[in-house]
Amino acid sequence: MNFIQQLHQAESLNDSLLCVGLDPEPAKFPVGWKGDAARIYDFCAAIVDATKDLVNAFKPQIAYFAAHRAEEQLERLIAHIKRVAPAVPVILDAKRGDIGSTAEQYAREAFERYQADAVTLSPFMGFDSVEPYLRYPDKGAILLCRTSNTGGNDWQMQRLADVPGQPRLFEHLARLAETEWNKNGQLGLVVGATFPAEIARVRELAPSLPLLIPGVGAQGGDAEATVRAAGRSGPVIVNSSRAVLYASAGEDFAAAARRVAQQTREQLNRARAG
Numbered sequence: 001m002n003f004i005q006q007l008h009q010a011e012s013l014n015d016s017l018l019c020v021g022l023d024p025e026p027a028k029f030p031v032g033w034k035g036d037a038a039r040i041y042d043f044c045a046a047i048v049d050a051t052k053d054l055v056n057a058f059k060p061q062i063a064y065f066a067a068h069r070a071e072e073q074l075e076r077l078i079a080h081i082k083r084v085a086p087a088v089p090v091i092l093d094a095k096r097g098d099i100g101s102t103a104e105q106y107a108r109e110a111f112e113r114y115q116a117d118a119v120t121l122s123p124f125m126g127f128d129s130v131e132p133y134l135r136y137p138d139k140g141a142i143l144l145c146r147t148s149n150t151g152g153n154d155w156q157m158q159r160l161a162d163v164p165g166q167p168r169l170f171e172h173l174a175r176l177a178e179t180e181w182n183k184n185g186q187l188g189l190v191v192g193a194t195f196p197a198e199i200a201r202v203r204e205l206a207p208s209l210p211l212l213i214p215g216v217g218a219q220g221g222d223a224e225a226t227v228r229a230a231g232r233s234g235p236v237i238v239n240s241s242r243a244v245l246y247a248s249a250g251e252d253f254a255a256a257a258r259r260v261a262q263q264t265r266e267q268l269n270r271a272r273a274g
């Protein structure tokens with residue numbers, strides 16, 4: 001089963017558009033584990049166990065593990081997800097982007113070492129920096145397109161004078177990802193929930209692609225506007241990390257995470273139905 005099929009399966013099994021982002025910060029762990037990087041696996045596994053029937057994907061952010069020398073805990077965590085939630089795809093958020101020979105190593109890291117089902121990539125270095133990931137036919141490659149941060153304006157909103165119609169950079173990328181770059185149907189796009197108008201524009205240009213939409217919850221993106229803008233022509237993955245992970249700093253953190261995940265899933269489903 002490839003990444004797109006996995007997404008469809010998890011969305012219908014769990015009736016969910018919600019992806020829980022796994023961005024562990026030991027300083028925010030519950031009392032008893034606070035500040036203890038050796039608990040990264042335990043913390044994230046508890047979140048996974050509490051939300052695995054509510055999500056269409058999990059998205060671990062590699063920096064939160066690597067910063068604490070916790071790559072081995074990330075390997076164990078992904079293996080845990082595969083064991084307890086085999087239908088839920090894992091998107092490794094690594095935002096890699098480098099020349100082909102180095103990209104081969106990054107692809108190997110994401111798909112062979114960590115066994116991720118998809119990876120986030122920066123497309124800034126062009127198609128030859130993306131191509132090595134596409135040699136893994138069942139895996140997904142999700143390209144940054146219109147990111148949730150304000151600095152995204154610096155590049156992504158600029159117009160390309162040399163391209164017919166002078167599209168903005170993010171529009172040009174969305175069109176390429178839907179068409180000539182998408183050799184085997186493995187590509188997806190990242191579009192921030194903080195910019196619903198651009199989500200709608202990306203959906204227009206890339207009707208079939210999975211859209212990974214971070215920015216609801218802690219970044220204040222509008223969950224309902226996001227789902228309406230993303231439409232129903234392709235898969236939608238709405239990520240929330242901190243709002244779920246740190247819903248409570250007490251011993252009830254996993255139950256609190258479940259409550260927030262449940263509320264967010266329902267909010268997204270209402271918007272989809274409405």
Ligand SMILES: O=C(O)c1cc(=O)[nH]c(=O)n1[C@@H]1O[C@H](COP(=O)(O)O)[C@@H](O)[C@H]1O
Nearest residue numbers: 061093120147148192214218219240241242
């Ligand atoms: O690729 C991403 O996941 C991503 C892209 C983007 O434009 N904005 C963005 O916030 N992210 C990631 O999505 C997560 C958002 O976390 P919260 O703001 O805590 O929900 C973080 O892991 C970010 O690195």
